[in-house]
Amino acid sequence: MKLFHSATSPFVRQCVVCAHELGLLGHLELVAAAPHPVTRDLALAASNPLGKVPTLIADDGLVLYDSRVICEYLNLRGGGRLLPMQGPIRWRVLVDQALADGLLDAAVLVRYENTVRPENLRWSDWTDGQLAKVAAALDELERLAAGFTERVDLGTIAVGCALGYLDFRYAPLGWRERRPRLARWFAAFGARPSMAASAPA
Template sequence: MQLFHSHFSPFVRKVMVVAHELGLADRIELLPSAVHPMKRDQSVLAKHPLAQVPTLIDDAGTAIADSRVICEYLDDLGGNRLFPAAGADRWRALNEQSLADGVLDAALLIRYELTARQEGERSAAWIDGQTAKIASALGWFEGTARSFAGRVDIGTIAVASALGYLDLRFGDLAWRDRHPALAAWYAGFAERPSMLASQPPAG
């Protein structure tokens, strides 16, 4: 398998954490990409019309995009261990993944606003609106953090990937100061071999 990736993409990190947890990381060849919100990477576009990362090319040559779909595909290959099969546990994990991905969507929109637009084109109201989404989601995670204990599934992996990206790009949020239960859980989860192996470069 091949994966179009960026070392700094939190969605790529989520995929790679899943791959490591399932023992599939050694089967994935990482392909460089230069995906940008306003400049499409032609090498990725040649494989998938959305030209986004992560995009996985499976062993049959089929392109699979969107981290949620890729993670579920890998879980199917790896024995269905990270997506609960049915019932309340499944919906809990999927809901956590959706919320964590929403945090990342908001964070990336802020990032693009600050880096892809000229200063005079940026919208403070837009940035404030996305920041508010992150804040309310973190408050929700704080209230449910005790339920994360002992769990390694797509929900907790997605939450950890989101928190890791906030540390990487939004250190000034100081989210730990307001969310001690979440911080305590993340401190332990971040030491998992899968998290350490997928950690992006500093910067």
């Protein structure tokens, strides 16, 4: 399987962590990509019209995106233990994943706004609105953290990658302040070999 990859993308990281947890890392060939909201990476766009990473090309040529689809695909290939098939826990896992992905969408958009958009076109209200979503998502994750305990699934992997991204790009936000349960959980989860090996440099 070929994975269009960017080492700093938290969405790619979710796929790599899933592969690691499922013992599939050796089956994944990482292909360097240069995703950008304005300047298209033509090799990447030839497989994914959205020009985004992660994009996976499976061994049979099937092209998969986005990160949620790829994580589900890897999970099924690797035995399925990262997403319970039924019961309330399935929906808990999927909502946790959606919450973490939503936090990441907002954080990545703020980064584009403040690094890609020309300075005279930036709109601080828009940045503030997105950062309010990040803060609200973190507050919800703090409420949920007591239930994360020993869980290793598509939800907690997404949450771990979202928090890792905030440490990488938004350290001054100080997300751990006022969120002690989440911070304690991440200290343990972030030390898993799959997380440690994929941390952005």
